[in-house]
Amino acid sequence: MSRSTITKPVTIDSMGSMELKKHSAGATQLSAGATPPLKLAMPTLMSASNIHKSYRKGELEVPVLKGVNLEIAAGSFTAIVGQSGSGKSTLLHLLATLDAPDQGAVHFQDRRIDNLSPRQRETIRNRQFGLIFQFYHLLPELSMLENVLVPKMVQDGFFSYLRNKRAYKKRAVELLEMVGLGHRMAHRPNELSGGEMQRTAIARALISNPSVILADEPTGNLDEENGGEVMETLDNLREQENLTVIMVTHDVGLAKSADKTIRLVGGVVVSD
Amino acid sequence: MYKLLLSWRYLRTRFIALASIISVTLGVATLIVVNSVMSGFVFEMKSRLHGILSDVEVAAPLLGQIHNPEYHTRIIRDVLGDDIESMTCVVRNPALLTFDVNGRQWTQQVMLLGIDDESFGSVTDFHPYLQNTHKREQFSFSLEEQGYPQWVSAGCPDWTTDSAWDYRRRKFSKIREAETRRLEQEKLYDLAAAEYLEQQAAKSRAWDAAQAAGDTQAPRNGEAVNANYNSNVQSPDTRQPIAASQATFIGPEQPVPRAPEKHMSASGFQHVPLPDQAPDFAAIHAQETAGVEAADSSATLRFAPTHHFNDGKTTREFRKFDPVDPYAKYSPEPAVEDFFDPEKDQYTGIILGLAIAKRKTIGEDGELKDFYMVRPGDDVQIMFPTVGGSAKPISENCTLVDFYSSNMHEYDSSFAFVPLKELQKIRGMVDPLTGDASVSTIQIKLKEGADLDAARDKLMAQFPPESYPYDIHTWQDTQRPLLSAVHMELTILNLLLFMIIAVAGFGILATFFMIVVEKTKDIGVLKALGAPSSGVMSIFLGYGMALGLVGTGAGVVLGLLFVRYINEIAEVVQVVTGQEVFDPEIYYFSEIPTIVSPTMVLLVGLGAILIAVMASVLPALRAARLHPVEALRYE
Numbered sequence: 058m059s060r061s062t063i064t065k066p067v068t069i070d071s072m073g074s075m076e077l078k079k080h081s082a083g084a085t086q087l088s089a090g091a092t093p094p095l096k097l098a099m100p101t102l103m104s105a106s107n108i109h110k111s112y113r114k115g116e117l118e119v120p121v122l123k124g125v126n127l128e129i130a131a132g133s134f135t136a137i138v139g140q141s142g143s144g145k146s147t148l149l150h151l152l153a154t155l156d157a158p159d160q161g162a163v164h165f166q167d168r169r170i171d172n173l174s175p176r177q178r179e180t181i182r183n184r185q186f187g188l189i190f191q192f193y194h195l196l197p198e199l200s201m202l203e204n205v206l207v208p209k210m211v212q213d214g215f216f217s218y219l220r221n222k223r224a225y226k227k228r229a230v231e232l233l234e235m236v237g238l239g240h241r242m243a244h245r246p247n248e249l250s251g252g253e254m255q256r257t258a259i260a261r262a263l264i265s266n267p268s269v270i271l272a273d274e275p276t277g278n279l280d281e282e283n284g285g286e287v288m289e290t291l292d293n294l295r296e297q298e299n300l301t302v303i304m305v306t307h308d309v310g311l312a313k314s315a316d317k318t319i320r321l322v323g324g325v326v327v328s329d
Numbered sequence: 330m331y332k333l334l335l336s337w338r339y340l341r342t343r344f345i346a347l348a349s350i351i352s353v354t355l356g357v358a359t360l361i362v363v364n365s366v367m368s369g370f371v372f373e374m375k376s377r378l379h380g381i382l383s384d385v386e387v388a389a390p391l392l393g394q395i396h397n398p399e400y401h402t403r404i405i406r407d408v409l410g411d412d413i414e415s416m417t418c419v420v421r422n423p424a425l426l427t428f429d430v431n432g433r434q435w436t437q438q439v440m441l442l443g444i445d446d447e448s449f450g451s452v453t454d455f456h457p458y459l460q461n462t463h464k465r466e467q468f469s470f471s472l473e474e475q476g477y478p479q480w481v482s483a484g485c486p487d488w489t490t491d492s493a494w495d496y497r498r499r500k501f502s503k504i505r506e507a508e509t510r511r512l513e514q515e516k517l518y519d520l521a522a523a524e525y526l527e528q529q530a531a532k533s534r535a536w537d538a539a540q541a542a543g544d545t546q547a548p549r550n551g552e553a554v555n556a557n558y559n560s561n562v563q564s565p566d567t568r569q570p571i572a573a574s575q576a577t578f579i580g581p582e583q584p585v586p587r588a589p590e591k592h593m594s595a596s597g598f599q600h601v602p603l604p605d606q607a608p609d610f611a612a613i614h615a616q617e618t619a620g621v622e623a624a625d626s627s628a629t630l631r632f633a634p635t636h637h638f639n640d641g642k643t644t645r646e647f648r649k650f651d652p653v654d655p656y657a658k659y660s661p662e663p664a665v666e667d668f669f670d671p672e673k674d675q676y677t678g679i680i681l682g683l684a685i686a687k688r689k690t691i692g693e694d695g696e697l698k699d700f701y702m703v704r705p706g707d708d709v710q711i712m713f714p715t716v717g718g719s720a721k722p723i724s725e726n727c728t729l730v731d732f733y734s735s736n737m738h739e740y741d742s743s744f745a746f747v748p749l750k751e752l753q754k755i756r757g758m759v760d761p762l763t764g765d766a767s768v769s770t771i772q773i774k775l776k777e778g779a780d781l782d783a784a785r786d787k788l789m790a791q792f793p794p795e796s797y798p799y800d801i802h803t804w805q806d807t808q809r810p811l812l813s814a815v816h817m818e819l820t821i822l823n824l825l826l827f828m829i830i831a832v833a834g835f836g837i838l839a840t841f842f843m844i845v846v847e848k849t850k851d852i853g854v855l856k857a858l859g860a861p862s863s864g865v866m867s868i869f870l871g872y873g874m875a876l877g878l879v880g881t882g883a884g885v886v887l888g889l890l891f892v893r894y895i896n897e898i899a900e901v902v903q904v905v906t907g908q909e910v911f912d913p914e915i916y917y918f919s920e921i922p923t924i925v926s927p928t929m930v931l932l933v934g935l936g937a938i939l940i941a942v943m944a945s946v947l948p949a950l951r952a953a954r955l956h957p958v959e960a961l962r963y964e
């Protein structure tokens with residue numbers, strides 16, 4: 058919790074130039090409004106305690122998580138790193154209530170969420186969490202704008218959606234413009250590059266003003282340039298919208314820019 | 330919202346599913362077409378079956394009778410009350426029908442119905458089936474002067490006149506003419522024979538005288554006698570007209586009149602009383618030798634123009650002074666009305682089913698042609714038993730006054746109609762003391778929409794079989810086997826066609842499973858974004874419904890269009906394949922009959938949509954059950 062974001066030294070690595078840019082942007086943002094001490098005082102937004110998860114493969118039970126504990130401060134940027142197959146995605150899914158742990162509890166805003174009813178979990182996912190996936194997972198039948206609007210469609214009933222459509226659309230356009238895709242709103246996902254798709258997915262994750270962004274290797278499927286763009290977008294937005302971000306990555310460079318890095322080895326957190 | 334949007338987008342982008350829905354479309358269209366055509370046919374068939382059967386019938390057993398029909402109709406009126414539209418009494422009994430076809434006798438069994446002129450037509454659809462256009466409007470059992478324009482215009486080779494009377498007059502005048510000639514010829518033979526005998530007698534007298542006088546050289550048989558005989562009998566000028574008249578009588582270029590012998594026996598010649606004295610041959614001879622040529626030309630003069638026969642006087646004169654009727658002058662002159670003149674009079678009218686008379690023959694050009702064995706204007710004989718314990722057969726002459734054709738072969742080939750009163754009289758159904766006539770059947774027409782079976786049951790309760798030997802049935806009871814067969818056919822056909830849609834349903838099922846598998850990741854995303862399982866499920870249900878709606882809608886439109894233009898389509902198919910799809914000769918309809926029932930279309934449509942939805946239920950359930958993590962992980 059002590060290692061908060063803004064005063065982090067610039068590191069020159071593979072993404073050095075971008076880090077620089079990003080941080081300068083973050084700095085201007087800060088000088089314009091928010092104050093660091095507030096952020097530092099942010100309480101724990103999410104926590105996981107003693108989480109166990111194992112998968113069954115026929116007779117064989119494969120334990121993936123063996124007692125994971127973690128705390129996420131509001132407004133922080135947490136990176137979850139670890140080897141491929143170490144259970145990063147599994148942990149993220151458990152935090153996002155997409156799956157239930159075998160043991161242990163997940164708390165969100167001081168409320169246990171892992172054992173809520175499906176309906177309640179769906180509502181939390183829809184309103185509080187913004188999910189970003191490695192393979193973007195946009196709906197191919199919908200345009201970019203519609204894809205961004207999907208969480209709103211899911212949230213609202215038919216008529217309330219129609220009633221609020223104008224406001225939602227405005228917000229969606231705003232977000233798409235923020236991620237630099239204001240000119241491609243009518244396009245279908247298959248007409249865009251991976252980076253553009255992932256930026257659309259970010260806009261989608263942000264449409265319902267979530268408290269937490271849960272991203273599973275958002276750059277994992279992108280080349281350097283596109284990945285950089287995506288990270289830049291994410292960072293900018295994080296600053297602007299005062300977001301808490303939990304990001305799974307195997308990119309050590311990316312993890313270094315995080316406030317906190319959680320390393321998973323053998324089903325437990327080894328470093329904090 | 331997303332459900333609708335996604336259903337709609339899937340509909341627009343998944344053409345494979347549209348292809349699977351084509352089978353629904355075709356199934357729906359076929360169902361509509363088949364049902365429409367079948368109900369058209371069934372309707373036509375039912376109205377035909379119903380045709381000359383009344384709604385409900387109270388029938389005495391075969392050859393039995395219902396005494397005091399007035400009493401019965403009163404009771405029936407009491408029992409059925411306002412349900413009754415009209416009632417009629419009928420005498421029905423089997424009979425043998427005999428007529429001549431080109432001199433050969435044709436006999437067949439018919440069901441003879443004595444019907445009441447007025448009320449029968451109000452109980453059954455009898456009148457519209459009559460062939461004579463005039464009788465359709467104004468029914469009677471008399472022979473009509475006109476009313477067969479359809480036969481004339483159809484170029485029926487045997488039927489060159491619109492009038493049945495005209496035909497009858499021509500026919501009998503020809504018969505009379507021929508008979509006249511035959512008699513003439515007979516007379517000539519008789520005369521010659523008489524003369525010969527006379528000469529022989531004279532010769533024998535002369536010979537006797539000569540013998541007595543002792544002249545033995547006198548010839549016994551003179552040459553002159555033979556010469557005389559030959560000149561009288563075989564001279565070409567007397568033989569030739571007979572041959573000519575016979576030629577016209579049976580010549581191929583002339584329509585062949587039927588049964589000269591029989592009609593002679595049925596004609597007025599029979600009624601001429603036999604002379605009680607032997608004819609005076611000498612006097613006849615004197616008259617004949619002068620009259621032969623005259624009779625020839627005058628007979629033609631009298632018979633040829635038709636209008637002469639509309640004038641009673643001409644006929645009377647002819648009858649009175651008939652130069653060739655050898656018996657005329659010996660009989661006391663009877664009142665003209667007493668004679669039955671087939672050219673002027675008819676027997677009791679009879680109406681036969683068309684199929685009794687109509688046959689197909691192959692003409693010279695190899696084409697099928699209609700041939701009428703008997704036709705309006707001809708006389709026929711019917712033979713049937715009287716009523717009562719000691720039934721005796723009666724034979725009765727009737728004049729065929731018209732045909733009826735309901736196009737139900739069963740009826741058209743077996744029913745014959747005569748006037749009720751005549752039949753009652755002839756069959757001995759009239760009580761000689763009271764004058765009350767019994768009947769054999771009371772036919773009842775019920776009001777539109779009345780329950781036939783209920784009416785029948787009420788009547789059965791009123792006339793229980795223990796006390797009344799009556800058979801009470803509805804027309805549907807009569808035709809039950811056929812109706813139930815048709816019904817069964819329709820049911821099975823519908824079942825089979827619905828199977829087609831069900832098969833289409835399995836197609837949809839398979840396609841949907843594929844789509845769900847294909848959309849697994851999207852389902853995972855939706856769930857991750859907070860969509861409930863029910864929402865995911867309704868996407869696919871909605872999609873199935875949308876497909877069902879589209880397929881069914883297209884099917885309904887296609888089917889209705891097909892039904893609307895079915896005759897045109899049949900024509901096109903006929904032109905293309907050269908094979909007649911719909912032969913009006915076979916079905917008796919000029920067009921393929923169709924009835925589109927909105928209920929049927931609605932049911933078929935709903936059924937198809939339901940099948941499409943049901944086929945999407947399983948895949949939708951599967952989609953709903955997908956675990957979001959597994960779905961997202963799916964590659």
Ligand SMILES: Nc1ncnc2c1ncn2[C@@H]1O[C@H](COP(=O)(O)OP(=O)(O)O)[C@@H](O)[C@H]1O
Nearest residue numbers: 112113114121140141142143144145146147148
């Ligand atoms: N549904 C599953 N069934 C069986 N094993 C699974 C399942 N999901 C993940 N695993 C296993 O759990 C381990 C962790 O997976 P994951 O969390 O995806 O790893 P990471 O994201 O760190 O690469 C892997 O060894 C993987 O094979």
Ligand SMILES: [Mg+2]
Nearest residue numbers: 145146147273
């Ligand atoms: Mg992973």
